[in-house]
Amino acid sequence: MSETFFSPCPRGLESFLVEELKAYGASAIDSVPGGVQYEGDWQLAWRTNLESRIATRVLWKVGRTRYRSEDEIYKLAYATTWAKWFTPDETIRIYVTAIKSPLKSLNFTTLKIKDGLCDHFRTVAGKRPSVDTESPDLRIHAFITEDTCTLYLDTSGEPLYKRGFKPAKVDAPLKENLAAGILKLSGWQPGQPFLDPMCGSGTFLVEAAQMSLGIAPGLGRRFAFEKFRHFDQAAYRRVRGAVEAKRKPAAELPIFGADIDPHQIAATEENLAAAGFDNRQVELVVNDVLDLEPPLNDGIIASNPPYGVRLSTGEELAEWYPRLGDAMKRHWAGWNIYLLTADTELPKRIGLRASKKTPLMNGDLDCRLYEFKMLAGSARDTFR
Secondary structure, three states, X not given: OOEEEEEEOOOOOHXXXXXXXXXXXXXEEEEEOOEEEEEEOHHHHHHHHHHOOOOOOOEEXXXXXXXXXXXXXHHHHHHOOHHHOXXXXXXXXXXXXXXXXXXXXXXXXXXXXXXXXXXXXXXXXXXXXXXXXXXXXXXXXXXXXXOEEEEEEEOOOOOOOOOOXXXXXXXXXXXXXXXXXXXXXXXXXXXXXXXXXXXXXXXXXXXXXXXXXXXXXOOOOOOHHHHOOOOOHHHHHHHHHHHHOOOOOOOOOOEXXXXXXXXXXXXXXXXXXXXXXXXXXXXXXXXXXOOOOOOOOOEEEEEOOOOOOOOOOHHHHHHHHHHHHHHHHHHOOOEEEEEEEOOOOHHHHHOOOXXXXXXXXXXXXXXXXXXXXXXXXXXXXXXX
């Protein structure tokens, strides 16, 4: 039986999510800014949760109505057959997103949806689920337009960019699905040399290593759909086993990371180890990006440099940017460089003309991914 799903993703990466969903066998695919709607069976939903590097969630459409007031939205929440899918012993949280809605209060609308759901359970089961705003068992999402309300049950639980293994936290984090999308935007392919010279906690490096060895990003975590009453555990084990079978044997990879801060390198090592990688897959050095030299003749660089919002002062960056541009010209001939930044003046500040710029969102930050293609030159060997 075909179901309807919606997967949000970072804006600017919708086309890559469409490619993934086509590969999983989705049908009726409809891309919108910030996500993709599609149809398929539950095996498709499981595969998307397990394998998608771009999706943020997999939301299952469970109800829709036209409305003129909160009362119609309450009626939709009451009529939706929640008790078929989970019990009142599970905790819940309601999320509401609205575009051009005439409703005056989203908080009041959220309350009406919660009331409708809880009243449904009181009628059917004699008790209601509790609300947990911190770590709910199940999440219900409502999307409200000018005259329609659509209800979704979240099959993912924690957002899919939380891969389930990353213990070390650092400042200015980059979400994993955005990092994966940037790797795809760069044209990088497994087997091609890759370097992040300001690697922080190693997000780009882990994504590149997993992609190189065919390791699905969701294999290290659990999902909300495992709590659904109609969950077919035996069928899911078969799907998960097929996904696990795609994993390639451990091998040396041309993936490199560097950072000026030894604490950041320690965090990267911790995260790589938690993901099952060591220095055979990713080679790390403590070094300033301004002094770093290439490990190989050519390859792809992708990085999320400091840009004054979270890490450095404006004066520090004004002095540092031109030095970064000089280092790129001096050391990185033969490499294509991709820098994600919220600073739209970055090309001018570093003194290089970007061959391409792609608008992307890093959380709430409006960013650009700039491409710099450096002319070919000779390699230097500082990593080995």
